[in-house]
Amino acid sequence: MNNLVSVPKNGSLVKTDSDTNFPTWSNWLDEIFNRDLPSVFNSxxxxxxxxxxxxxxxxxxxxxxxxxxxxxxxxxxxxxxxxxxxxxxxxxxxxxxxxxxxxxxxxxxxxxxxxxxxxxxxxxxxxxxxxxxxxxxxxxxxxxxxxxxxxxxxxxxx
Missing domain, CATH: 2.60.40.790 (Immunoglobulin-like)
Incomplete structure (x- = not known):
């Protein structure tokens, strides 16, 4: 389980267990490298x-x-x-x-x-x-x- 830290406008730190705020680095990298490349790269x-x-x-x-x-x-x-x-x-x-x-x-x-x-x-x-x-x-x-x-x-x- 990932523990993400979000910073609200008042500046206090609040811990959250939700993945809905930000993607993790690994999710973000997976998204970049696992999506289909445009057909111009394959043709x-x-x-x-x-x-x-x-x-x-x-x-x-x-x-x-x-x-x-x-x-x-x-x-x-x-x-x-x-x-x-x-x-x-x-x-x-x-x-x-x-x-x-x-x-x-x-x-x-x-x-x-x-x-x-x-x-x-x-x-x-x-x-x-x-x-x-x-x-x-x-x-x-x-x-x-x-x-x-x-x-x-x-x-x-x-």
Whole structure:
């Protein structure tokens, strides 16, 4: 229980057990640090491009990576493999200029992202393929032959 001291107009000290007069320091600090920050601190300052969402699916003979990245072209992507790390990145800059009788307006925009994934040793790096269609980047990561899932078989007892 907190004991707060309030000073009335006549100057005498009166003890109170009430938390209604003033918040405690810890309550005040909690209020500052635990409240939601304005969205301007959470958003991308450039053009609003956020880190794209990725779905990864494993099948018997491959891993499939799907990334939703609408509004880009195939030439905007850089896909690299180095030391069993798959990197997918893009950088895009735009510059627009409008001229009128009494004004010139220039706007610059820049957006980029980079996603990296550690690949298992079972991926056959030489046979990786990527495609981009209607805002969806697909990367096919085939498994090595020895890592492919074998079908179940029945074993006879002798």
């Amino acid at each position: 991308n300052f450039n053009t609003g491009m956020t880190l794209p969402k990725v779905n990864i699916k494993e099948t018997a003979d491959a891993y499939l990576v799907e990334m939703a990245v609408p509004g880009l072209k195939k030439s905007d992507f850089n896909i690299d493999i180095d030391n069993q790390v798959l990197s997918i990145s893009t950088e895009k800059s735009e510059e627009n200029e409008q001229k009128g009788e009494n004004y010139t307006r220039r706007e610059f925009g820049y957006s980029s992202f980079k996603r990296t994934f550690s690949l298992p040793e079972t991926v056959e790096e030489d046979k990786i393929k990527a495609s981009y269609n209607e805002g969806l980047l697909n990367i096919h990561l085939p498994k090595k032959e020895e890592a492919k899932q074998k079908p179940a078989r029945k074993i006879q007892i002798s």
